[in-house]
Amino acid sequence: MNNAPHPRRQQQFAPYHAPLLMAKARAHAATGEGLVALVLSVAASEAFLQDIYGFYQLCHEHEAACPNRQRRGILQRPAGNCFSPLHAYGEREKRIRDSIGENERGEHLDKYVVLHECLGSVADKGRAPFQSMNTVITIRNALVHPKGELLVRDQQHPGLRGYPRFIAQVKQLKLIGPDDEDSGISWMQRIDNERFGRWCVKSVAAMLALTLDLLPREGVSPLLVEAMGDPTSWS
Numbered sequence: 387m388n389n390a391p392h393p394r395r396q397q398q399f400a401p402y403h404a405p406l407l408m409a410k411a412r413a414h415a416a417t418g419e420g421l422v423a424l425v426l427s428v429a430a431s432e433a434f435l436q437d438i439y440g441f442y443q444l445c446h447e448h449e450a451a452c453p454n455r456q457r458r459g460i461l462q463r464p465a466g467n468c469f470s471p472l473h474a475y476g477e478r479e480k481r482i483r484d485s486i487g488e489n490e491r492g493e494h495l496d497k498y499v500v501l502h503e504c505l506g507s508v509a510d511k512g513r514a515p516f517q518s519m520n521t522v523i524t525i526r527n528a529l530v531h532p533k534g535e536l537l538v539r540d541q542q543h544p545g546l547r548g549y550p551r552f553i554a555q556v557k558q559l560k561l562i563g564p565d566d567e568d569s570g571i572s573w574m575q576r577i578d579n580e581r582f583g584r585w586c587v588k589s590v591a592a593m594l595a596l597t598l599d600l601l602p603r604e605g606v607s608p609l610l611v612e613a614m615g616d617p618t619s620w621s
Contacts, residue, residue, distance in 0.1 A: 399444075400437075400440040400441045400443070400444040401440075402437045402613065402614060403430075403433040403436070403437060404430045404431070404433040404434035404437050404594065404614075404617070404620075405430075405614070405615070405617075405620045407426050407427075407429050407430035407433055408426070408427065408430040408587065408590070408591065408594075408617060408620040409620050409621050410426050411423045411424075411426035411427040411429075411430060411583075411586070411587050411590075412584075412587050412620070412621055413621070414426065414583060415580060415583030415584045415586065415587050416580065416583075416584075417580075418578070418579055418580040418583070419578065419583060420577050420578045420579045420580065420581075420582035420583035420586070421529065421574060421577065421578045421583075422583070423582075423583030423584070423586050423587055424522065424525060424526055424529065424577070424582070424583065424586045425526060425529065425530070427522065427586045427587050427589075427590040427591075428494075428522060428523060428526040428586075428590065430590060430594070431494070431498075431519070431590045431593065431594065432494065434594050434597070434617075435486055435497055435498075435501070436486075437614070438482070438486060438597075438601075438610065439483060439486040439487060441606075441610045442475070442479055442480070442482060442483035442486075442606075443483060444472070445472045445475035445479065445606050446475070446480070446483060448470060448472045448475075449472070449473075449475055452468050452470070452473070471606065471609060472606055474604075474605045474606045475605060475606045476602075476604065476605040476606075478602050478605065479602060479605050479606060479607060481504060482501070482504055482505065482601070482602075485500055485501055485504040486501060489501075494523050495511070495516065495519060495520050495523055498516070498519070498593060498597065499511070499516070501597065502596075502597065502600060505597075505600040505601065506600070507600050514592065515589060515592040515593040515596055516593070518585075518589035518592070519589055519590060519592075519593045521552055521555055521556075521589075522586050522589050522590060524552055525552050525556075525577070528550055528552070529574060532574075535548050535549070535550070535573075536548050537549065549573050550573060553573050553576065553577075556577060556582060556585075559585065560581070561577065561579075561581045561582040561585050562576045562577060562579070562581075562582065563576075588618075591617045591618045591620070592618070594617035595616065595617045595618050598610075598611050598614055598617065
């Protein structure tokens with residue numbers, strides 16, 4: 387989305403990064419690179435919030451710099467001749483911008499919880515898409531901050547013990563095979579497959595799609611929604 391030219395013939399742009407990252411995640415998932423899809427899908431979810439903020443920030447700055455704000459003459463007519471669609475930027479959208487900006491340093495999932503509450507929706511971490519999103523983020527964090535582990539197999543307990551808790555979750559989702567299919571390999575190797583990668587992309591895309599659906603139907607937000615398109619089909 388770009389802004390109307392300023393009097394000095396400057397233009398401002400707010401590019402979107404999330405669609406590209408999600409498309410890359412989907413492509414890597416299709417080739418069986420589950421770990422890459424995991425990292426890129428979470429990166430897309432982080433970029434998505436900044437894409438929204440950047441769009442509203444563009445509107446905010448245009449509102450402050452628009453030549454129409456200046457008045458002249460006895461009738462106090464606008465000094466400029468700006469017809470930007472960004473003039474529709476409203477109070478509710480300002481609150482959305484502030485919500486994202488004020489929670490920039492918060493936990494990743496909590497940013498979505500706060501944003502959804504700002505948008506008038508109750509965020510339930512125990513249900514989709516928050517539940518799946520939380521698992522994806524947890525696994526990504528474990529991947530980028532790896533810890534040592536000791537795996538144990540004995541006759542009294544089926545399978546291997548010692549994997550992170552989320553391995554049991556992804557196993558229940560049938561994204562990886564049973565423990566007896568390996569001989570103590572890294573959990574990272576177990577999830578590095580197409581099924582897991584596609585699940586990561588699907589989980590994150592569901593959160594992004596819901597967020598876009600909650601944005602206001604008035605003001606400048608429809609411009610953002612239209613430009614973004616459908617996150618579940620970014621490719």
